[in-house]
Amino acid sequence: METLVIQTLNGLVFSMLLFVMAAGLSLIFGQMDVINLAHGAFYLLGGYIGFTMIRQYENYWLALIIAPVIVGTIGFIIEYAILRRIYGRHHHLNQVLFTFGLALVAADLIRWNWGSYVITVAAPPQLQGQVPFLGIQFPVYRLAVITFGLTIGAILWIGIERTRIGMILRAGVSDAKLLSGFGVNIQLVFSGVFAMGTALAALAGVIGAPIHSLYPGLDFEILILTLAVVVVGGLGTLKGAFLGSLLIGMADTFGKTFLPEFALFLIFAVMASVLILRPSGLWGLRGQR
Amino acid sequence: MTKEKPAGFNRRELLQATATVAAGYTAVPLLAACSSSDARPAKIGVLLPYSGIYAVLGESITEGIRMYLDEIGNQSGGRRIEIITEDSQMMPDVAQQKARKLVEQDEVDFVAGIVSTGVLYGLRDYFDSAKKLLICANAGGNKISRELRTPYIWRTSFSNWQPNWPLGDWAYKNVAQKVFMSAPDYGAGHNMVDAFANSFQALGGQILGMQFTPFPTMGDPAPFITEIQGLDPPMVFCFYSGASAVAFVQSYGEFGLTDNIPLVCAGFTVEEDVLPAQGTAALGALSSLHWSLLIDNPINKRFTSAYKNRTGKDANVFAVQGYDTGRVIAELLIAVQGDTSDVSRMIDYLAGISFDSPRGPFNLDSQSQNPSQHIYVRRVDEVDGALHNVVIEDLGAFTDPGDNSLG
Numbered sequence: 001m002e003t004l005v006i007q008t009l010n011g012l013v014f015s016m017l018l019f020v021m022a023a024g025l026s027l028i029f030g031q032m033d034v035i036n037l038a039h040g041a042f043y044l045l046g047g048y049i050g051f052t053m054i055r056q057y058e059n060y061w062l063a064l065i066i067a068p069v070i071v072g073t074i075g076f077i078i079e080y081a082i083l084r085r086i087y088g089r090h091h092h093l094n095q096v097l098f099t100f101g102l103a104l105v106a107a108d109l110i111r112w113n114w115g116s117y118v119i120t121v122a123a124p125p126q127l128q129g130q131v132p133f134l135g136i137q138f139p140v141y142r143l144a145v146i147t148f149g150l151t152i153g154a155i156l157w158i159g160i161e162r163t164r165i166g167m168i169l170r171a172g173v174s175d176a177k178l179l180s181g182f183g184v185n186i187q188l189v190f191s192g193v194f195a196m197g198t199a200l201a202a203l204a205g206v207i208g209a210p211i212h213s214l215y216p217g218l219d220f221e222i223l224i225l226t227l228a229v230v231v232v233g234g235l236g237t238l239k240g241a242f243l244g245s246l247l248i249g250m251a252d253t254f255g256k257t258f259l260p261e262f263a264l265f266l267i268f269a270v271m272a273s274v275l276i277l278r279p280s281g282l283w284g285l286r287g288q289r
Numbered sequence: 290m291t292k293e294k295p296a297g298f299n300r301r302e303l304l305q306a307t308a309t310v311a312a313g314y315t316a317v318p319l320l321a322a323c324s325s326s327d328a329r330p331a332k333i334g335v336l337l338p339y340s341g342i343y344a345v346l347g348e349s350i351t352e353g354i355r356m357y358l359d360e361i362g363n364q365s366g367g368r369r370i371e372i373i374t375e376d377s378q379m380m381p382d383v384a385q386q387k388a389r390k391l392v393e394q395d396e397v398d399f400v401a402g403i404v405s406t407g408v409l410y411g412l413r414d415y416f417d418s419a420k421k422l423l424i425c426a427n428a429g430g431n432k433i434s435r436e437l438r439t440p441y442i443w444r445t446s447f448s449n450w451q452p453n454w455p456l457g458d459w460a461y462k463n464v465a466q467k468v469f470m471s472a473p474d475y476g477a478g479h480n481m482v483d484a485f486a487n488s489f490q491a492l493g494g495q496i497l498g499m500q501f502t503p504f505p506t507m508g509d510p511a512p513f514i515t516e517i518q519g520l521d522p523p524m525v526f527c528f529y530s531g532a533s534a535v536a537f538v539q540s541y542g543e544f545g546l547t548d549n550i551p552l553v554c555a556g557f558t559v560e561e562d563v564l565p566a567q568g569t570a571a572l573g574a575l576s577s578l579h580w581s582l583l584i585d586n587p588i589n590k591r592f593t594s595a596y597k598n599r600t601g602k603d604a605n606v607f608a609v610q611g612y613d614t615g616r617v618i619a620e621l622l623i624a625v626q627g628d629t630s631d632v633s634r635m636i637d638y639l640a641g642i643s644f645d646s647p648r649g650p651f652n653l654d655s656q657s658q659n660p661s662q663h664i665y666v667r668r669v670d671e672v673d674g675a676l677h678n679v680v681i682e683d684l685g686a687f688t689d690p691g692d693n694s695l696g
Binding site for chain 2 (some may be wrong): 013256
């Protein structure tokens with residue numbers, strides 16, 4: 001019984017990490033109708049930049065802020081310079097090819113700069129060690145990851161539902177053309193959203209680094225899980241990203257606990273069943289596009 | 290296959306000949322003897338993963354091969370040696386395609402490399418039917434020394450059985466009589482667990498449980514660590530490699546197990562390529578392997594310092610395997626005097642190759658087509674401010690049994 005509770009906690013940690021990733025991917029899709037296959041690369045880039053900053057300044061919290069800002073800026077430039085040329089429904093293939101190419105280029109640049117050895121990042125000193133919990137020792141940092149995820153979720157929810165910018169974003173999801181007719185600079189909104197989405201990926205990269213380490217190939221591992229999340233939860237909504245993350249995170253953890261040989265299979269079984277029963281995901285923007 | 294050479298001298302050969310004559314008559318017969326066998330360079334096709342989670346292994350093996358070849362001036366048995374590298378991407382189908390390219394298009398004399406057992410097994414039939422030599426520099430799948438043995442595949446690395454069978458015996462006598470086992474769910478993982486369990490159980494050791502984790506990517510190992518925590522065994526045996534090794538050992542420390550449950554493992558789990566990343570989570574881990582950075586013999590000392598000078602990194606077992614692969618090929622070229630046309634003659638010479646390697650005495654065993662070599666028990670300790678595997682016992686030489694009688 002205790003083990004079940006602890007495994008639930010493990011599942012929650014993983015879910016929250018996936019949620020920060022999925023929120024970024026979903027935000028970009030909801031607003032811009034673009035599936036960003038370079039999202040995993042931005043995760044890894046964020047993690048590596050975070051690693052370099054932590055090594056330089058020995059300050060995890062600084063890295064947690066600066067890495068997303070740097071990666072978000074890169075995202076802004078990419079959207080401004082290239083991505084905006086290939087918007088629109090008939091460009092879906094171009095978008096997928098472009099972001100996939102971007103992912104490959106980024107992976108090579110990362111390897112060129114940081115090498116291919118596995119790099120680990122220490123948790124900040126305040127969050128190291130374990131706390132006794134139900135007879136075992138549970139790492140403090142993992143509890144902190146749950147808090148990070150919930151906090152980021154809350155900030156995003158308030159930002160989207162309760163602020164003027166959020167209002168513009170929600171209007172943009174419904175009808176971007178009309179919004180631009182009301183005098184909103186929709187191009188700027190798109191650039192901002194793409195920057196925001198990539199910054200979230202980088203944030204997940206810094207948060208995840210002390211748990212998952214950093215190595216070439218992690219970008220696509222994370223991307224595939226994130227895609228599973230948005231397929232299950234549905235693209236374009238924060239709620240979908242959140243609940244989808246919980247489902248996939250728990251499926252992964254309990255799959256590993258009870259059916260370790262089929263753990264990966266289980267995630268994709270969940271994904272396949274959702275695709276069959278509700279192709280637009282459980283909580284997605286169904287049928288709107 | 291040999292290319293027809295056009296009759297007569299080309300410009301370079303003419304210049305060379307002139308220079309040789311100028312250098313003195315005595316050199317002429319010697320040079321002629323060397324180049325008469327074959328003037329073409331001997332080509333080694335190196336097939337390794339250079340991308341993905343085992344990229345470090347591919348890079349280390351390549352560096353080892355190049356380092357040995359550089360030491361002997363990139364020639365042996367009268368032939369210049371050339372390397373052609375290809376990325377296997379760790380995928381059996383890609384490796385198959387690249388192997389064909391190396392053999393049929395580049396017309397290499399040997400193929401060397403191969404990191405993962407799955408790729409090795411996938412290539413087995415091709416080399417068997419093409420009658421080309423494959424010198425395996427890593428992948429340890431037992432079957433290639435046993436039921437899948439072919440005269441055309443020889444290993445300079447190890448069989449998965451080799452480090453683990455002696456360790457089961459040692460761990461029973463020196464650590465604990467009960468064990469929980471953890472390994473990735475693929476050929477090598479099962480091989481290693483079976484070998485350890487065989488000798489451990491033969492002494493009366495008890496296995497409390499096993500877990501086989503997703504391969505090649507384990508993801509978050511926390512659920513597996515929690516399972517171990519719940520059982521609280523007196524000892525854990527595991528095998529992991531590359532990024533999974535870092536993830537597993539790091540979580541082991543993160544959940545506070547490092548100080549409480551002794552970790553006994555196949556040496557790859559805490560090898561020099563991953564140890565810096567694992568940090569103090571790996572402290573005290575006991576492992577067995579056919580090499581350690583700190584083996585105290587002159588050849589190893591020279592090898593490790595030269596490798597560090599060359600790459601700026603500490604050597605690892607994969608680099609040693611690459612280095613010895615270079616050496617085996619060079620020795621073979623000397624034995625056949627550079628004549629690589631007769632494969633069965635080369636195979637006869639391979640069986641006898643033995644030399645002092647950085648790992649200690651190295652003998653290519655004719656029965657298992659795998660080295661007979663010493664196995665060392667090592668413990669992760671802090672040495673001069675960095676973590677390394679300190680040799681605590683030399684268990685002596687072991688040879689793969691060549692069948693499944695011992696796990």
